[in-house]
Amino acid sequence: MSETVKYVSAKTLTELGTSLFVKGGLLEEDAQVVAQDLVAANLRGLDSHGVSRIPMYLTRIRKGVVNPNPDIKIENITAAVSKVDGDDGMGFLAGHKAMDEAVRLAGQSGIGLVGVHNSTHYGMAAIYVMEAMKKGFISMAYTNSSPAIPPWGGRTAYLGASPFAAAVPSGNETPYVLDMAMTVIARGKIRLAATNGESIPEGLALDRDGAPTTNASKAFEGVCLPFGGAKGSALAMLMDLLSGVLTGANYGGDVKSLYFDHSEPQNVGHLFIAIKPDLFVSKTEFENRMDDFVRRTKSLPKAQGFDEILIPGEPEERKAAKRLETGIPISLNVIKELEHELARYGLDSLAL
Ligand SMILES: NC(=O)c1ccc[n+]([C@@H]2O[C@H](COP(=O)([O-])OP(=O)(O)OC[C@H]3O[C@@H](n4cnc5c(N)ncnc54)[C@H](O)[C@@H]3O)[C@@H](O)[C@H]2O)c1
Structure with missing residues (x-):
């Protein structure tokens, strides 16, 4: 069988992403943050949210709907609440600043709540909660995004x-790290399957005419189905209410498509919550209780076909450890798209 992927190190991909984003007009330090976040997604096995997105982000900068040099402003509202204006820059940058602020507020008030408007697509959501976790805080990250699924009973995205x-x-x-889209699978995974000419399983999407499809390209042009039927649709609504309606960002279908709409900035909204873990019991007691919870969970009897029970985030951590050793498999189609961008900006080919 002919080779369909090349293994590339995280370091090479981060350097590639950084130099492309610098050419796109980002400050070196910002370019590095975005590139590291994308490669972190690749490492964790979420290739749909990794370097395959670079050409799309660069196109959006060139089209003028993403500001490469945003002046991100933080406005403090109360002892526990701040507001962030992302100035239409890369969502990653607003996301990190906002979670940092939520952690700062939680450090002083026990809880920090930060609403973000004028942001854009912020990639793998886990990156922000993992950042707060490294600083010892519990956290949650909400975002809205461009229309992809119908509300229960509807048929348009x-x-x-x-x-x-x-x-x-x-x-x-093992710590708990949940990161889940409201679709049965992330729309980006359908896009990546379309780029790679692969089909998708049944039950994930409908085509433009509302018919079930296993054709990834047709699915990408159509609508994704929510996980859990009406319940997934209800949670997707909450994401839009808390990230969009509450924060002052776009909502109700107004966040423009990343791929198909370059008419105006997206004005995506996010909401970050950070919580100090020693609010009700001491920090040591909290950690002991958490460890006990994880051990109890893992020692439960296993269902047929399962050797172990995993904590959310554990599959991705294992994948990351492996990919740090083997390199990250990047499909030839994605490499071709990246090479195209390298050539556009006069940068050296990856020469893989
Ligand atoms: N920024 C955006 O607009 C946007 C939109 C959609 C998706 N995304 C990103 O796409 C990525 C993929 O999302 P997804 O919904 O396809 O994720 P997924 O279905 O791969 O995983 C969802 C969650 O389930 C957990 N999980 C999976 N298998 C498990 C097991 N065996 N035991 C215990 N836990 C398990 C994972 O750790 C993860 O927390 C995410 O990083 C998400 O943030 C971003």
């Missing part, structure tokens, strides 16, 4: 795939 992320630190055991 209206609600975003809008991932919800939450992280709870532990003492010595």
Whole structure:
């Protein structure tokens, strides 16, 4: 069988992303943050939200709907609440600043709530909650995104795939890191399957005419189905209410498509919550209780076909450890798209 992927190191991909974003007009330090976030998604096995997105982000900068040099402003509202204006820059930059602010507020008030408007697509949501977790805080990240799924009973794309992320630190055991889109699978995974000419399983999407499809390209042009039927649709609505309606960002189908609409900035909204873990019990007791919870969970009897019970985030951590050793498999189609961008900006080919 002919080779369909090349293994590339995280370091090479981060350097590639950084130099492309610098050419796109980002400050070196900002370019590095975005590139690291994308490669972190690749490392965790979420290739749909990794370097395959670079050409799309660069196109959006060139089209003038993403500001490469945003003046991100933080406005403090109360002892526990701040507001962030992302100035239409890369969502990653507003996302990190906002989560930092939520952690700062939580440090002083026990809880920090930060609403973001004028942001754009912020990639893998886990990155922000993992950042708060490294600083010892529990956190949640809400975002809205461009229309991908219909509300239950509807047939046109209206609600975003809008991932919800939450992280709870532990003492010595595996921490909890949830990061899940409201679709059965992330829309980006369907896009990547379309780029790679692959089909998708049944039950994930409908085509433009509302018919079920396994053709990834047709699915990408159509609508994704929410996980859990009406319940997934209800949660997708909450993502839009808390990230869009509440924060002052776009909502109700107004966040423009990343790929198909370059008419105006997206004005995506996010909402970050950070919580100090020692609010009700001491920090040591909290960590002991968390470790105990994880051990109890893992020692439960296993269902048929399962050797172990994993904590959310554990599959991705394992994948990251492996990919740091083997390199990250990048499909030839994605490499071709990246080479095209390198050539456009007069940068050296990856020469893979
Ligand atoms: N920014 C955006 O607008 C946007 C939109 C959609 C998706 N995304 C991103 O796409 C990525 C993929 O999302 P997804 O919904 O396809 O994720 P997924 O279905 O791969 O995983 C969802 C969650 O389930 C957990 N999980 C999976 N298998 C498990 C197991 N065996 N045991 C315990 N836990 C398990 C994972 O750790 C993860 O927390 C995410 O990083 C998300 O943030 C971003």
